[in-house]
Structures are given as C-alpha cells and as structure tokens.
Amino acid sequence: xxxxxxxxxxxxxxxxxxxxxxxxxxxxxxxxxxxxxxxxxxxxxxxxxxxxxxxxxxxxxxxxxxxxxxxxxxxxxxxxxxxxxxxxxxxxxxxxxxxxxxxxxxxxxxxxxxxxxxxxxxxxxxxxxxxxxxxxxxxxxxxxxxxxxxxxxxxxxxxxxxxxxxxxxxxxxxxxxxxxxxx
Numbered sequence: 001x002x003x004x005x006x007x008x009x010x011x012x013x014x015x016x017x018x019x020x021x022x023x024x025x026x027x028x029x030x031x032x033x034x035x036x037x038x039x040x041x042x043x044x045x046x047x048x049x050x051x052x053x054x055x056x057x058x059x060x061x062x063x064x065x066x067x068x069x070x071x072x073x074x075x076x077x078x079x080x081x082x083x084x085x086x087x088x089x090x091x092x093x094x095x096x097x098x099x100x101x102x103x104x105x106x107x108x109x110x111x112x113x114x115x116x117x118x119x120x121x122x123x124x125x126x127x128x129x130x131x132x133x134x135x136x137x138x139x140x141x142x143x144x145x146x147x148x149x150x151x152x153x154x155x156x157x158x159x160x161x162x163x164x165x166x167x168x169x170x171x172x173x174x175x176x177x178x179x180x181x182x183x
Contacts, residue, residue, distance in 0.1 A: 137172035
C-alpha cells in the first residue's frame with residue numbers, strides 16, 4: 001500500500017469513528033505535535049492542552065481534508081495555527097491588559113476570537129467605552145487599573161469607606177463589561 005493509499009485508509013477509518021485507527025494515529029503523532037508546540041510555548045501544561053486541542057481540531061477538520069498534503073503536514077499546520085493563536089492572545093493580553101484584572105481579560109477573550117479586533121481597534125473600543133461610563137466609574141477604573149492605585153488610596157481620594165470603594169469598583173467593572181459587549 002502506498003503512503004497516499006495508507007493515509008486514505010486512516011482518514012476513512014477515523015471518519016467512520018474507528019477508535020483503534022484514531023488511537024494508532026494519535027500514538028504515532030503525539031510526540032511530533034507535542035514537541036512542535038513545546039518548541040514555541042514553554043509552559044508544559046499549556047503545551048499539553050494545545051496538543052489535545054490540535055487532535056480535536058484534526059478530527060473536526062478531517063472531513064474537509066482532500067489530500068493536498070500529507071497527514072503529518074496537515075496536523076502540523078493545525079498545530080502551527082494553534083501556536084499562533086496562543087502567542088497572539090498572550091501578546092494582546094500583555095500589551096493591552098497588563099494592568100487589568102483577569103476577569104476583565106476573560107470577558108474580552110470572546111471578542112478576540114469572534115471579531116478579531118486589531119490592537120488599535122480594541123484600544124479605540126476601550127476608549128469609547130470609557131467615554132460612555134459615568135465620570136466616577138471612569139476615575140475609579142483609571143486609578144485602579146491604569147495607575148495601579150490601591151483601593152485604600154482610591155477610598156481616601158473619593159473620601160469613601162474601603163468597602164464602599166470596593167463596591168464602586170465592582171459596579172464600574174460591571175458597567176464597563178456591559179457597555180463593551182454592547183458596542
């Protein structure tokens with residue numbers, strides 16, 4: 001059996017949900033995919049997650065595979081795209097959100113995937129959101145996440161109690177997310 005014919009058989013079996021065929025393919029290619037991702041991403045747990053994601057995406061994309069390349073090239077292309085997405089997310093998070101809390105970033109993740117905003121578009125969108133916020137919300141968010149001020153400092157500046165300032169900050173974040181999602 002030629003390699004091309006062998007690959008056609010593997011694809012046919014995997015598409016028809018032959019678990020043994022997929023397991024054999026997985027065993028044969030796991031190290032290849034893992035090591036490729038590991039060469040680009042250093043966090044081992046993330047590498048393992050991405051490797052699993054590659055195999056899930058491989059199964060989903062297999063129906064559209066038309067043998068323009070080898071299965072090895074095909075799965076490595078999927079791995080490369082996963083790595084690019086991961087690096088892009090990390091860069092965006094680092095550049096734009098280094099001063100913002102994790103829940104903020106998590107709520108905006110969907111935007112990167114769905115709308116694929118560029119950094120400048122995202123920055124403009126954030127500025128538009130800030131313009132729509134009440135002045136006290138703008139100030140408390142700027143002090144906390146842009147100027148890195150502690151809640152106790154903000155409480156003194158606003159002449160409020162600590163708990164009241166935390167509540168204000170919570171409401172401001174909630175309003176930010178609501179406006180951001182509506183734009």
